[in-house]
Amino acid sequence: MTLVRPVEPTDISLSPPPPEDMAGLLVDLSDESPPVRRRAAHNLARTGEPQAIAALCARAGVETDETVLETILTMVMGCRGRATVEGLLPYLASDNPSLRNGVADVLRAMPEAIGPHVEEVLSDHDPAVRIMGIGLLAGLPDPRVSGWLVEVIGRDDDFNVCAAAVDVLAEVGEPAALPALKRLPTRFPGVPFLEFAIHTAVSRIGNGEGKRGAP
Template identity: 25%
Template sequence: MSAAGAPSDGTQLAASLLDEWRGEQDVNKCEALIAAIAASQDAARTDALMRIVEEGDAASRNFAVLAWQGLPAHEVLRGASLLESAHADARVLALSVLQAAPGRDVEPLLIGLLSTEADANVCAAAVELVAECGTRAASPALLAARERFAGNEFVAFAIDQALRQTGAGNE
């Protein structure tokens, strides 16, 4: 057993640390547990980080996002499953996680999200990421989102900027 009471062989380590995190009130200890989850070699560490993003307070959620961004790209991309969350804030945090993934892997996810997303804040976060890593391929989804959010000046402005940055606004 580890000092945290978790199995030391790496099996079930992330789940054990997650259970300990759920019962912890001290912010510093919560951060240490999240760091231990991310540092573990447990295959379930991304699932544990996902639960923290969905369940945690603001400090734990933000720390989990930062820890997750430091994982290998294939694990970062598992954050895409949070784009299906019923909670808009979890979808925004998923986009923050995906910032650490290669743009070529993220753009199709963003196109899919922009084609259907109903929340303006989630859409704005996705548009920001398209502006960073997107190509002209995102143009139809950006235009559809602009139409859907026609009454939201901020989203419309962000979309116009993303279109320019991807080269689609110059046509």
């Protein structure tokens, strides 16, 4: 029979080698070899130290290997909290779509930590960042979400930002959002798509389908 038992049967009672010292891991995070960088990312995340989280977030911004970037983002996803959110938020404006979208995925996974930063993101000078921020609100279990979106459609001058907010309001909007939605066509007159989106949102909220958890 050509099936053979493993040469060294796996013994899970053995502990993994302890992470190297922080300084060594930080050096490895910039090593030229992707596997070394991935291993450093794993071990830095294991420490849970704020310095390690900050280093991982910083590395994400310059990482060129897609597998290492994926590893870094997955590792920081498991380190929920303020340090991770603050380290990643600037990348919502990145020109690198892998980084930008990857960061949005990570932030969506830690809604409880995003709340304090919502107003900052929704006021960013870059409309693309504001749109990404609105996308994060769809999954945010925060009673202020509908109100934030109402503020956006009342003040934001970018048509696409307002359209994104209307789409999310259709999913999570509360009845208090209806007056602002009905006023919105006067800010962007003659845009059939926006009128259609507003009509959909108003209908859904009016039918009680907009608010998360409503019948």
